[in-house]
Amino acid sequence: MEETFPHLTIQREAPINEKRPRGGFSGIVEPADIRGHCNGLQQKLANAKEQADKGVGGFDDRRLFQFAVQKGFNPEDIRKISQEIEFVSQEDEAIIIGFASDSALSEFEARLTTMASGGHVTNKQIIYALQSIDGWSAKDRTGWALKKQGYPEKDEFLLDIELWPLEDNHQQRNREQAAFERWLTEQGIEKKDQVKQQELTLYRVLCNLNQANLLLQHRDIRSVDLPPSFGLERSIIIQDIQNFPNISDPSDHAPGIVVLDSGLATGHPLLGAAVGDAQSFLPGEDSNDENGHGTHVAGIALYGDFEHSLRSGKFVPTLRLFSGRILDKDNENTTGFVEKQIEESVRYFAKEYNCRVFNLSFGDSNKPYLEGHLKGLSLTLDILSRKLGVLFVVSTGNHRVGEHSPDGLEWRDNYPNYLLDESWRIIEPAPALNVLTVGSLARYNLTYNSQYYTLDPAEVPIAQPDQPSPFTRSGNSVDGAIKPELVAHGGNWAINMRAGHSLMERVAGLGVVSTNNKFASGNPFTIDIGTSMAAPYVAHLAASILREHPNASANLLRALLCINAVLPEACEELIHRNKAFRKVCGYGHVDASSLYRSLENAVNLIADSTIENKRHHFYEIPIPDEFTSGGRRRKREIAVALAYTPAIRSTRIKYRASRIDFRLVTASDLEQVTTMFNKATVKDEYENIPELKAATIGQQARSKGTVQADFWRFYQFNINSKLRAQKLFVVVTRNDFPWGESLCDSEEDYALVVSLRDRENEEARLYSRIKAQLEARMPVRIKI
Structure with missing residues (x-):
């Protein structure tokens, strides 16, 4: 087994320069007349x-x-x-x-x-x-789902109402809410539930058609829409649980992972010993999983690649599993606002068990993100992420087959281009900026019947292995932020050519296997498809980082996961053909080989720090001679990732109150690089400070998100290469929006990770060389 080493800590250089302020030109164009x-x-x-x-x-x-x-x-x-x-x-x-x-x-x-x-x-x-x-x-005022679907064909139906938030005026907000509730009573509209926060005021009401039309005319209402839709179906595979030994308890210090879903079958033989607590936050319901979705997701969250454990016959839990029930037996939530129950559950598990990683494998198909403002659930997750320092891992959501779907052979013929259509946009809460959003990849392309009838070509898969799943949704998020950031296996679909080119969704055996809530009936495992199965795999990796780095911040978890992302070759080919597929594939899937600990030929340098507004932080990155030398052509890589968790405002189109980003530059020494970024630098020069060439993503695209990663690949170095002739620096910059300065802390947290990789060189000693260089420079550094 290859030897591993603790990740190295990198410390910033002494200078902390002010950022050059932007000029005051408003850009307003005077009318001709x-x-x-x-x-x-x-x-x-x-x-x-x-x-x-x-x-x-x-x-x-x-x-x-x-x-x-x-x-x-x-x-x-x-x-x-x-x-x-x-x-x-x-x-x-x-x-x-x-x-x-x-x-x-x-x-x-x-x-x-x-x-x-x-x-x-x-x-x-x-x-x-x-x-x-x-x-x-x-x-x-008419929301997306209401525009598309119209009112339900019932005498009375539920609607979700959002009022104007009035974030800066507590008294006016209280008056607005009280007046609206009086108006509801006067109109005979029944209030079922409400969410009242500084940033968000929501009501769920029961009304008839005439009352709904009145709601659309109400001055204080921002939007009217249909309630969420969270439904999922099941498929079952049969295995004998007796083939597997009893699992042992995780260690007392095992990190926790929380699944917020339809509950948990705590008696499942492969889950029970690892369960720390299971609670229901759904009024009138216990914590048991009546639907099965929560138990299926939990098996992946606990074990990661569940199928690998199934094939090896070894299930060894290294995490403590927690469950918060927020969905009913139909995988829905009609009792009230799921935002309230999520907040209650997150606060409970964070306080009682210090849980810091939460998986949410559901989405509201009635709320696709079509630019503009984020909705209540995304807002809730972004606020909780910052207040509690926790990490949410969410799925992009699945496209439901309907009027905007391909038909017959069009599924195959139009794939993957239809994934970029507007109707395939990510759904709530996937656009949230401070979370990690996960899309889905296909793992297999051979159906059950194709395996049995080897000569019959009737069942044709839509995607090939490691291509995006045919149902996965695409980004971006606010201001063009990259979403999803990551992808993982979630399943595939196929077409039956003998049955009128009908779509095979959950009957083809192309999904993800995990634990079944119906285990007592002799069926301990199920197979299902969806981005719901991709998210818990990433959540498992995030929680597992805490085994090696128990004090890691949520920012560091995000940065480590994204810097270790690799685009599968099948996805890379799509992006090479059309850059828009970055909105489907994100940074790629996580390569865990150096995620938790570094290798001699794959080194992670990490920093958790804070930065003031309009300041730069400088980090010099050691580049050993052997990284830029060697006779044969081979792939080498430098990667940088940064993550932060800004305050947000739903009434601003930029949404995040603060911007923190990075640039990777070369310079002869620290003095030169600080001069480059000094506030006295000529403005045109400042805005055009050149990065190291050949970035995979680019500064403009990556900086729109709150977790940013980029990758520089090299195959050979000539004698004049900048990495040979100069030093390498990462410069981190904070710049708050004027409207957001009062919302931000004087010093905002961020995490930075820099990786150097020379994986094709089995003799590489990068880790040893970099460690020695860092130790030699330690006395002149600032301690973070």
Whole structure:
């Protein structure tokens, strides 16, 4: 067995430079015809007031308006029109929502009249930036699922309502909520549940068609949509549990992994001894798994590659398993908001057992992410991630076969291009920025029948091994952040050519095997397909890192997982053909060979640190001579990953209050690299500081996420190579958005991991050389 070593700690260099501030140019374009522009705005304002007057409800007398603005406009500047216009939300880069009083509207109209007649006003750039003024209409309030599916064909049905969050005004938020609840009572609309947070106010109500139409007209409502849909089906395989020895208890210090799902069959012979606690957070239900989904997911979360253990006949749990039931026997949650039950369960397991890794293998197919704002569940996970320092691993969600799906042979013929269609976008909570999102890969392409009838070509797989699963969903997330970050095996589909090209979803034997809640009936294992099976594999790896690094932060867990990701060759071919497939494959699947500990030819350098706003941190990366030498051509790699957990705001289109990113650069020494990034550097030079060439992802694409990884590959070095002639530095930079500075800590946490790999060189002694270099430089470093 290859010898392994503890990951090395890397410490930053002494200088901590300020980041160069950006210039103040707003980029607002002056209209060619100012008078015509103002006259047009006057007419649009009149129409918008008339539309707003048709609305119902409201906790005060102000009207709600939608201001369309030029891209790059600072939403806070809307108050420069009048101090009595209250900024409510930025719905996308060009849409701002605000409350306005009658006096504010009169003041605004007076400005427009003055400018239309050629007069002078202050802050005229704000008027230039305005493109249109409208009300927030019923169409604007209608959520994605409601648009697609319409109202349920019932006399009464459930709807989910989101109010404008009013994040900065606690008193107004309370008034808004109280007034809305009084209005519900007056209209005879039954409130079933609510979520009340600073960042999020949700209601689930029971109503009829007439009442639903009234909800769409209510001033204080941001959106109206159908409740979540979490359904999954089952397929069963039969094995004899007597073939496997009883499992032993994990050690007392084994890290915990929590599965938030449909419950757990705690008596399963392969799970029971590892179970630390199983609780139900579903009102009126116990912790037992009536559906089977939670037990299936739990087997993968506990053992990782469950099939490997099944084939070897060895099940040795190294983690402690916990279960929080939040879904019912139908794998749904109709009792109330799952956000509340998730928060309750996470706080419970974090407090009572210090659990830090949570798996959520479900998604709301009624809420695909089509850009814009994130919804309640994503928001909840992002907030909890930051407040509690925990890691959520979630699945991208599965596409449900329906009207937007291919038909017959189109499944095969249009694969994989249809994965990029809008109807295949990731669903709640997969877009959450502070979590790890996992998509699915196919593992097999031979169905049960094809194995038995070896000469019959009737059953044709859609995907080949290690290609994206035919049902997996695609990203990105907010502002183009890479989602999913990782992929793992979740199954495949096939087409039956003898049955009208019908789709074989769960009957082909192309899924993932794991534990069955019906074990007592003699069927201890099941096989199922879906991204639900991919996420717990990654969650297992994340929790397993804590065995070697018990104090690792959630940021470090994310960084280590992503820096050890490798694109399967089949996925790499897709991305080479079309870069858009990065939205399906992310950084790849995790290669665990050097995930927990380093090897001589694969070294991880790690740092957990904090950084102030508008500052740079500098890290010099040792490059042993043998890394850039050697006669034969071979693949070598430098990889860098950074993760942080920013505060978020759902009323800002950028969402994250702070930005932390990195660049990999070469310089002759520390003085030169600090000068490159010094705030006194000429702006054009600063914005164009060159990175080391040939990054796989690129600084612009990777920096949009809160876990960022990139990879530099080399096959040979010439005598003038920068890695031979200069030193290598990673520069970490923090820059808060102006609106987010009050939300951020003075020093924000981040984790950095740098890897050097020379895997094709079996004689490499990278670890020994790098360790020696770091120890020699230790006295002049700053201790973190």
